[in-house]
Amino acid sequence: MGKTVTTRVDEELSERIDEIAEEEGLDRSTVVRKFLADGTKNWLIEKSFEDYEAGRITLWQAADRCGLSLWEMIQEAGEREVHVPYTVDELEEDLGALE
Incomplete structure (x- = not known):
């Protein structure tokens, strides 16, 4: 069962949510x-x-934190135009983590 979270929103946001719904x-x-x-x-x-x-x-740790694969994280980086300076050392660390 989920947990209930309550918050107040302004009238404009409430109306937008209702329109989207x-x-x-x-x-x-x-x-x-x-x-x-x-x-x-x-x-x-x-x-x-x-x-x-x-x-x-590392990029691998970032992906793990987000519940994504390394390749999904790289794709996210491309979509968000994040520079990914992926080094050989990081690749070796990531490959070691897979073993």
Whole structure:
């Protein structure tokens, strides 16, 4: 069973959520859950890329943190125009992690 989270939103946002729900044929709660899931995933990916670019984690660790494969993370980097300076050392570390 899920956990209930309650929040207040302004009238304009509430109306937009209702419009989207109607257009998609969904109820308000489903739309809000989808937006929360998408927003959380996006934040985690962005934060992981920040940590990667700062040298705090490897690309493999970033992918693992986000629940993505290394190739999916590389694809995300391309879509977000993130520079991925993938080194031989990182490749060796990532291959070692697979063993």
